[in-house]
Amino acid sequence: MTPLSPSPVWKLELRGVSKTFRSSHGDYPALKGLDVSAAPGEFVCLLGPSGCGKTTALNIIAGLEQADKGDVLIDGRPVGGPGPDRGLIFQEAALFPWLNVRDNVAFGLAAQGVPHRERMRLADSHLEMVHLQEFAAASVHQLSGGMKQRVALARALALNPQVLLMDEPFAALDAQTREALHLELQSLWSATRKTIVFVTHNVREALVLGDRVLLLSARPGHVKREFRCELPRPRPMESHTLVDLAQTVMQDLRSEVLAAQQEARRERRSP
């Protein structure tokens, strides 16, 4: 007799999430029946053409926006508004210029009521994780773009979130910095085993980082295809298997980009 296979326990689950933005210019359907799930400690990448609703999906998980339909569950429980159990990292680091680096990392901890001493200790140890401990007292504007994103990462991790949401966090960085941060993120992920949902439009980036890559359709976004990427880590960008896989994904993505462009053209014609 075979034992009942336990139903997979998801850390994060999106079930049939739909969202339409309404404005005086008409409705703008962003997501339609989006299903995403991530196991505990899994690295999931959402890949899709620009304007496919990837960012909206992350905002809904983060609680910054409400889904019209569908459920967002963490450990099986629906999420409400924004909360420190879901850390969100933006394309821009969004550090506060009036605080020094350490106080930026400690900001969320203060909001959680962590006492000052403990706050500083946690901030310092997380700055160490991203190798920026010697910049603790620096001003934000003294940091490079890559360093700022590392501080943002430390700031999010310091809150010990259940899920880390990343919205094209490296898109504005140069190629070398991005690659360095890919490595750093992978080692941080191995060390902390956070569940990560990473949004990107860059195929290679998705394949370098993700356990699973979900290809989203053009607007309104839903999962069109799923790719598993089981290459050993750290994955070099130029590995052959990765490049081959990237080609397959790229072809799928291309048709979605085309679809997105046609959609946009249609919209322009009929305002």
Add this chain to the structure above:
Amino acid sequence: MSGARRRLLFFAGLLVLWEVLVRLHLWPDYVIPSPLAVARSLVDGLVSGVLPRAILISLRRVALGYGVSLLIGLPLGLLLGRTRLLQDTLGTLVLGLQALPSICWLPLALLWFGLSETAIGFVVVMGAVLSITLSTADGVRNTPPLYLRAARTMGAHGWRLYAGVILPSALPAILSGMKLGWSFAWRSLMAAELIYITTGLGQVLTLGRELNDMTRVLSVMLVIIAIGLLTDYAVFRPAEQRVRQRWGLQGGS
């Protein structure tokens, strides 16, 4: 050539030109007195105690009026910046009132408060409070949405969001409003003192005119300029510099 030396040379040149023009006797002395005569009158005024007394009175008035303006303007601006309803109603009123030079409030103030310090204070407050309110509201309203989103995902809301994010991000705008408010307060006070004869620097100025004492008029004008500049250099510029540097708005020369 450094900025300071360039400035020094320029003003020295200006003084020389002034002296030369006076020596040419193109105009009678009471129209354009020589710089030396003005300097002498300035020293006389300072030594006799007339100017120090007037300066003290004017400074006390402007400090009081400006202080009240801050007490009203800052909280009002914070409210206006975050409340759509207030913004659309009270905000429009404040914007409209700003078109009115504050000295135009003097007749009304005299009717309401009589010949009193309160009347002058009212004019000063009306001069300063509006720009402080508007800049503060602008600064609060223009808090980058990204900062707010980041703070909210970190669990900040309510008071902490306000004091920890909105207020500090508005600080550069608030400071420039305070600076503008100060210069408006000073101008309004001088206008009020000139028109509504009472003690203070404005009165000394009017007295100079009535006595046809051009040296006194000019020396008081210099004092008024000096006080305005000094506050700007001693208080507002260093504060602005610090904020701009911290916020990374510029290198801060």
